[in-house]
Amino acid sequence: MDILQNTIASFVSLVPVTLAQSLILAFVVLGIMIPFRMLSFPDLTSEGAFPLGGCVCGVLMAAGMSPLAAIAIALVAGFVAGCCTAFIHLRFRIHTLLAGILMMTMLYSINLRIMGRSNLSVFGATTVFDWAPGLQPGFPASKIVVAGLIALVVFFVLYHFFRTEKGTAVRAVGANPDMAEAQGINVWLATIGGVGLAGAFSAGSGALMVQSQGFADVNMGLGILINGLAALMIGEAIVGKQSVLRQLAAPFVGAIVYYQLVSFCLAAGMPPPDLKLATGLFVLAMLALPSLKRSRGPAPARETVRE
Amino acid sequence: MLEIRSARKVFYKGQADEKVALDGLKLSLATGEFGVVIGSNGAGKSSMLNAISGALVLDSGQVVINGDDVTAMPVHKRAMRLARVFQDPMRGTAASMTVAENMLLAELRSNKRTLRRGLNTTRLATYKERLSLLGLGLENRLDTRVELLSGGQRQSLSLIMAVGGEPELLLLDEHTAALDPRTADIVMQATIRAVEALKLTTLMVTHNMQHAVDFGHKVIMLDAGRVRLEIDGKEKAQTTVPELIGHFSVKTDRMFLAS
Numbered sequence: 001m002d003i004l005q006n007t008i009a010s011f012v013s014l015v016p017v018t019l020a021q022s023l024i025l026a027f028v029v030l031g032i033m034i035p036f037r038m039l040s041f042p043d044l045t046s047e048g049a050f051p052l053g054g055c056v057c058g059v060l061m062a063a064g065m066s067p068l069a070a071i072a073i074a075l076v077a078g079f080v081a082g083c084c085t086a087f088i089h090l091r092f093r094i095h096t097l098l099a100g101i102l103m104m105t106m107l108y109s110i111n112l113r114i115m116g117r118s119n120l121s122v123f124g125a126t127t128v129f130d131w132a133p134g135l136q137p138g139f140p141a142s143k144i145v146v147a148g149l150i151a152l153v154v155f156f157v158l159y160h161f162f163r164t165e166k167g168t169a170v171r172a173v174g175a176n177p178d179m180a181e182a183q184g185i186n187v188w189l190a191t192i193g194g195v196g197l198a199g200a201f202s203a204g205s206g207a208l209m210v211q212s213q214g215f216a217d218v219n220m221g222l223g224i225l226i227n228g229l230a231a232l233m234i235g236e237a238i239v240g241k242q243s244v245l246r247q248l249a250a251p252f253v254g255a256i257v258y259y260q261l262v263s264f265c266l267a268a269g270m271p272p273p274d275l276k277l278a279t280g281l282f283v284l285a286m287l288a289l290p291s292l293k294r295s296r297g298p299a300p301a302r303e304t305v306r307e
Numbered sequence: 308m309l310e311i312r313s314a315r316k317v318f319y320k321g322q323a324d325e326k327v328a329l330d331g332l333k334l335s336l337a338t339g340e341f342g343v344v345i346g347s348n349g350a351g352k353s354s355m356l357n358a359i360s361g362a363l364v365l366d367s368g369q370v371v372i373n374g375d376d377v378t379a380m381p382v383h384k385r386a387m388r389l390a391r392v393f394q395d396p397m398r399g400t401a402a403s404m405t406v407a408e409n410m411l412l413a414e415l416r417s418n419k420r421t422l423r424r425g426l427n428t429t430r431l432a433t434y435k436e437r438l439s440l441l442g443l444g445l446e447n448r449l450d451t452r453v454e455l456l457s458g459g460q461r462q463s464l465s466l467i468m469a470v471g472g473e474p475e476l477l478l479l480d481e482h483t484a485a486l487d488p489r490t491a492d493i494v495m496q497a498t499i500r501a502v503e504a505l506k507l508t509t510l511m512v513t514h515n516m517q518h519a520v521d522f523g524h525k526v527i528m529l530d531a532g533r534v535r536l537e538i539d540g541k542e543k544a545q546t547t548v549p550e551l552i553g554h555f556s557v558k559t560d561r562m563f564l565a566s
Binding site for chain 2 (some may be wrong): 165167177
């Protein structure tokens with residue numbers, strides 16, 4: 001009983017920190033979900049865009065720029081990275097996954113170039129989390145409030161956007177690119193814009209992470225993709241993906257639940273090196289589930305993914 | 308008005324399996340005219356429709372719609388002027404989106420898309436009314452995802468979507484071929500009603516000779532990438548199915564001789 005009590009005690013004490021972290025990382029999950037679900041464009045750019053955002057933000061903060069401006073420039077950098085991936089796919093007809101791998105590999109060098117070294121401390125610099133009203137800076141509560149507010153705003157803006165005329169057109173590109181084109185929708189523009197937006201969210205997440213942890217590191221993106229995918233799968237399992245509302249809520253709900261789950265596993269004594277294996281197995285299971293079900297029931301409508 | 312001027316397209320140019328899809332094809336269709344295109348497989352019917360819609364880039368020649376040369380325009384720009392119904396019901400609709408959302412996409416085909424709310428109450432009411440004309444009960448399923456509809460329902464929806472914006476040109480690509488006879492009949496009747504009511508300039512590809520005889524102002528027979536035969540006016544009114552099939556067999560013999 002002692003072990004259980006210890007586990008629960010250490011898990012509970014970590015809940016606020018984990019929550020703050022998960023709200024920040026929810027934006028990467030969003031950056032994975034938008035291309036994957038809204039555009040049928042499985043994209044790996046986030047593995048490079050997340051540290052890109054972090055590195056850009058870190059360098060600018062170290063140079064004395066305001067934290068908000070640093071985040072804004074990180075967003076632009078991520079947007080450009082996403083656009084490049086989409087362009088590589090569309091122009092050279094390279095598979096989306098390969099285009100993403102190319103981009104994230106190239107981004108590693110670019111990130112090193114931007115920082116000039118492999119890590120950079122920005123500890124002590126003013127961050128957006130210091131502006132939380134009525135809260136002591138530096139504590140999880142201020143991070144939860146600031147990241148939570150940003151998440152709420154992003155969620156409502158996106159929810160509104162995807163129901164506008166333009167947003168519906170973007171979703172049509174993911175649902176059936178041929179049909180979208182025949183309905184007068186510029187598939188290139190929608191794809192480049194959509195994947196760019198996703199890159200911006202990933203980079204924004206990296207920038208917030210750097211401000212939260214007080215340093216930037218070129219390796220901070222390692223494994224972020226598979227974590228994000230796992231979070232997305234959990235989110236979709238909980239809230240579903242039948243409507244725009246549910247699909248948009250999934251990344252946030254998923255990120256919050258997933259990182260608490262990870263924290264619980266670690267509190268229960270799981271060795272950290274095994275974490276990636278466990279996450280990978282989990283994602284595999286979630287992706288394999290539909291095909292396992294299909295072998296028994298009637299075949300569901302095919303989900304099309306771009307070649 | 309539609310005009311195709313000496314359209315030429317060669318696939319696999321310079322290779323052993325070179326194929327001339329369109330061989331100086333000339334065709335014109337007056338405003339409000341309904342042309343029915345027939346021809347055996349590989350005659351160039353699909354290539355012609357793709358050339359008109361922009362999915363196929365011509366080697367030479369022009370496509371002119373209502374006096375404007377659209378040859379250099381990409382598919383999504385031409386979509387402002389023309390609408391197309393495909394043979395495969397899956398191609399003309401977005402499966403994972405709802406009936407209403409598909410209608411919205413079609414309505415916006417020739418308009419600028421804004422950042423205003425897409426599906427408002429006015430639009431939903433219009434869609435309900437337009438879908439009720441089909442008599443398939445689609446008007447009560449506006450929030451249903453299209454993937455849950457039957458092939459016939461999806462094709463009917465494609466048709467309503469295509470004729471909705473009163474396009475300058477309507478392309479029908481064997482749009483009843485994949486349907487069962489009864490549904491095919493419903494879709495065909497709906498097509499004729501819409502085309503006549505809106506006086507749409509229409510080009511319909513079909514393998515159904517009865518349709519070719521019954522509908523349209525003229526029959527155009529394609530063979531080896533060019534127009535082999537055009538029957539219109541009085542002559543068209545008197546054509547029978549056996550006569551049309553006769554034209555096929557002549558060609559088939561020639562094909563045998565050539566091969």
